[in-house]
Amino acid sequence: MKYFFVYIIFFASVNYSFSQEGKHISRIDSIKLYVLNGKSNDSLLIADTHYEIGEHYRSKALLTDSAYYHYEKAEKIYKSLRNKFGIASALYRIASIQRNEKDYLGSEVNSFEAISLLDELDETYNVNEKKSFLYNNLGIVFNELEQFDKSLEYHNYSLEIKRSLKGIDKSKIDNSLNNIAFVYKNLKQYDIAIDYYDEILLNKNLIKERPDFYALVLDNYAHTLYLSNKLERLPELYFDALKITDSVNPKGYNSIIINQHLAEYYNNFNDKVSAKYYAYKAKNIAKEYHNDDLLKSLQLLSKIEEGNVAVKHLKEYVKLSDSLYKSERLIRNKSARIRFETDKIEQENVRIARERMWLFIISVTLIITSFLVYLVITQRNKNKELKFIQQQQETNEEIYNLMLSQQDNIEEARTLEKKRISEELHDGVLGRLFGTRLSLDSLNMGTNAEAINTRSQYISELKTIEDDIRKVSHELNTDFVSGSGFVDIIKTLVETQTKAYGFDYELKTNDDINWEEASNKTKIHIYRIIQESLQNIYKHANATLVKISFQVKNNVFCLKINDNGSGFDVNKAKRGIGLKNINSRVEEIKGDLSINSELNKGTTITIKVRTD
Incomplete structure (x- = not known):
């Protein structure tokens, strides 16, 4: 009786959709026999059946929440059985649905959880293949979040695993190559993207084996050429892609995108008639989907049209955007509710949990x-x-x-x-x-x-x-300039270290600085900062010249240390002990530290301290 209520609802809503699926019919018959009659103790069979039902909904493009529900049910039962591969498989499908519904955080969390489970298993073909799918999903998620470096990292993980699998379907490798090329296109690194598309299109049999995918790649390739201002083969490549996709599915997703790209291309050359033709064609097909592609078509028409017509499309765009946002939020809430409902299965494990308490x-x-x-x-x-x-x-x-x-x-x-x-x-x-x-x-x-x-x-x-x-x-009888003693100490330090390190220096000081008023603590830290900086330049920069200057302006003391060395990427470089020491000393004197560096051009360290 423990699954009776769930399956009464399930068979009332979906039993008709399996009438021609022999494999699924056998699974449903098994559930009727074992579950509805209360005779089943085969939890693995039940979990597998839930998973297959979810696969059916997904493959037939039926209700997403129904697929989500059965994957959740399968995951919970797999968890009770400690079947890590089953849990990871269900989590992968859930993460894919979440990604499509723009629940990127949920998709990311479930993907990493699934990968962690697979890492605990032996590296069989199925385990590694599932890992590659999960990394591919993460690559798509981070691309949507515009974290392109992370996206490339996970897509490359996926591609590396796929290429290590003997006998893997070439289409799966092509999918990863297309995804990587798409990220490079978003990064505006068009030449690299073109190289990946060329690698895919080298397969002369692709147009026969996967005409829809071939059209997708060809359109992406053409759009990349357009963005990189390489227009010699355009718009012919767009027309080739459109012809192929229309022969397979004239009202499919690829057809929308290609028509949008053609409208964009003609609008760029002020051919408004052609631009409107393809833009309206994309919009009419996208109406059947009522998704982001329709949004893009409306936005494109608001740019192509003029006057009141453009305003009309813009208003439709805003209205649809609000509607889609509410729908996405509703779907995410529904997914959360489904997860809550499926959690009931965990109550069966309470007795075991108490024994292990x-x-x-x-x-x-x-x-x-x-x-x-x-x-x-x-x-x-x-x-x-x-x-x-x-x-x-x-x-x-x-x-x-x-x-x-x-x-x-x-x-x-x-x-x-x-x-x-x-x-x-x-x-x-x-x-x-x-x-x-x-x-x-x-x-x-x-x-x-x-x-x-x-x-x-x-x-x-x-x-x-x-x-x-x-x-x-x-x-x-005239006394020295006040504070010249500290300047002499600095000069001695710079002369000694630059001579030992083998590079030239320029030291500029401002006579307006009254070093006598500066605290010993401040002068100590300035001395040590210069000493640490010269040591870092010697170790890492390969510089031949160092420039050091002291200035005071608007009650702000400024120390600049510049070298003509190799430089480094400030955002990516790991801060070593030297930079940490400098930063710590600047904080001690309540100053501001900024580091600007360019590869092969040198590095400038600027420290500012208020004197009032």
């Missing part, structure tokens, strides 16, 4: 205890590491304070020595020169013109010497 509790207790022990050990290690870093930081600061203190002592001694020399020159040498000049001047009493002229020259020269000494005295 103590084992579960003990296991969980052990896991939690182990986890807590791990946390304690990990936290202790982290504390030791943080303590070491703190000690290192304090040591760095102490060392640098000693450097600054020593530099101040040197500057003070230098200033005192200059002052002493200045006083010596002023009071001693200048006094004597002044006296000599007066003596010569007083002797300038001779009437001999030559003697007078000679003495005058001596006197003039003594005046010149006097002025020069006074000038030297004044310069020696």
